[in-house]
Amino acid sequence: MGEILQYTWGAIVSFVLAFFVGITYMGLSRIVTARVQNRIGPPWYQNFFDVFKLFSKDTSIHHGIMHHMGPAFMMVTAVMSLLIIPIFNGGSFFTNLNFHGDLIFLIYIMVFGPLGMALGAGQTGNPNSAIGVTRGLSQIVGFEIPWVMALVALMIQYKTTSIVDLMNIQAETGKWLMFTSPFAFIAAVLAMLGMFRYAPFDIVGAPQELASGPMSENGGKYLFVMMSSGAVFAFAKLTLYVDIFMGGANNLIILVVKTFILYMIPVLYGIVSPRYRTEQSVRFFWGWPTLFGLLAILQAAFL
Amino acid sequence: MINDKNSQKIVDIIRNYARKHSLWILAYGTGCGAIELPPTMTSRYDAERLGVRGAATPRQADLLLITGYLTTKSLKRVIRVYEQMQDPKYVIGFGSCTINGGMYWDSYNTIKALDRYLPVDVYINGCMPRPEAVLSGFAKLQELIQDGKANGAKEYKENLKWYRDNQKKVITNWKMPEYNW
Known part of the structure; x- marks a missing residue:
């Protein structure tokens, strides 16, 4: 009984933490973008206003059941992946529900949300949504390959499929995996550019050409669910990167610093980039990132 | 406690505060005013x-900007969007x-007064209004929202028949879905 209570509290606290940190990061990225464009930009808490306003809007749209379910799928994916990613090193409170083999589970669960969203967007019947969905799924096919290669390289090199084991290895040897398996780290970071969908890989929700793509029929509370799930999912992914490549974090400050540095990679790369076409994006991911993934696997297998 | 008037008032204040600081605009660029937005x-x-930000679709937007003259042809689309x-x-x-129609006051195919067809919360005068004027218009709208006086949508629903009659007077080929709120 005590264990169940502890898991429940851990889940609730990690969700609230992920929500706040994720939304704050989105606001900070807007400030960074504004400063690069020589603007002042909104305050860092602007996205909290946006989220609250979206939540308090009325919603009178009905396109069918899957349309209502699509954003919920996104949220389920975000929470599920958050709950199997340990947030801190060694602490029992925040280890959450991870188990042996959770890296493999993550590879599957991380595409579940976009697939559910694709079904929901398909039911709205909006042509922009359909184009956005095809673009998004092609892009997933692109960046999943270097991402899975990087994870497989880690699995081969350290003979484990558990995130906690990887963190323990880093704690024991005192070396971060981004130094002991650098090719895997490079491949994973390049794949991250596609995961976060900042420019030049924002081909899915391109507001100027697709009218925000899959979410073009979703306003108000749907958008609230999508924004908050995006924030939670971003935090979960960043924490995963910190866990498996950068030695995890012992307390909240170190975690925030490490995840923010990682988060700035796609943001800063995006500010100075225009947008790719779909085939350019896929070609990018099947080029250098895949090569680095291959190198990582070779390094893991033969060194 | 949950449903009494005072707690609703507090909720309204918080809501209006969030709404006022997060206006997502849908710029319907009909006339020359669209060039003042960039x-x-x-x-x-x-x-x-x-907190003013562009929205991509009508579903996501809070604020519709009618930037300049409106022909009867585009009025139909504006109503649909609204x-x-x-x-x-x-x-x-x-x-x-x-x-009041401005320089198109005697034109045969533009509408003269927008608030006969759509409920307008704030007008920005000038030909064209400069960005300062646009910003002051946004600020005025924020004031109205905070005081709970930006009730254009409510007015539209209550006087739907009057608005519809006016709209159908200028749009002769009316083929639109009838909404029932």
Whole structure:
């Protein structure tokens, strides 16, 4: 009984933490973008206003059941992946529900949300949504390959499929995996550019050409669910990167610093980039990132 | 406690505060006013400081900008767009053309007074209003929202018949879905 209570509290606290940190990061990225464009930009808490306003809007749209379910799928994916990613090193409170083999589970669960969203967007019947969905799924096919290669390289090199084991290895040897398996780290970071969908890989929700793509029929509370799930999912992914490549974090400050540095990679790369076409994006991911993934696997297998 | 009047008042204050600081605009660029929006949004005047941000579709937008003269042909689309937006929604009319026709006062195919067809919350006068005027229009709308006086959408629903009659008078080939709120 005590264990169940502890898991429940851990889940609730990690969700609230992920929500706040994720939304704050989105606001900070807007400030960074504004400063690069020589603007002042909104305050860092602007996205909290946006989220609250979206939540308090009325919603009178009905396109069918899957349309209502699509954003919920996104949220389920975000929470599920958050709950199997340990947030801190060694602490029992925040280890959450991870188990042996959770890296493999993550590879599957991380595409579940976009697939559910694709079904929901398909039911709205909006042509922009359909184009956005095809673009998004092609892009997933692109960046999943270097991402899975990087994870497989880690699995081969350290003979484990558990995130906690990887963190323990880093704690024991005192070396971060981004130094002991650098090719895997490079491949994973390049794949991250596609995961976060900042420019030049924002081909899915391109507001100027697709009218925000899959979410073009979703306003108000749907958008609230999508924004908050995006924030939670971003935090979960960043924490995963910190866990498996950068030695995890012992307390909240170190975690925030490490995840923010990682988060700035796609943001800063995006500010100075225009947008790719779909085939350019896929070609990018099947080029250098895949090569680095291959190198990582070779390094893991033969060194 | 949950449903009494005072707690509702507190909720309204918080809600209005969030709404006022997060206006997502849908710029319906009909007339010359559309060209005033890029300077308003970019680095010189930076409307994002006030929480004003562009929205991609009517479903996501709070604020419809009618930027300049409106022909009867595009009025039909504007009505369609306005009715797709989700409550609470606001309308800002740009320039003299939306107030009294402006330089198109005797034109046969533009509408003269926008508020006969759509409920306008704030007018910005001028031909064209400069970005400063646009920003002051946004600020005025924020004041109205905070005081709970930006009730254009509510008015539209209550007087739907009057608005519809006016709209059908100028749009002769009316083929639109009838909504029932």
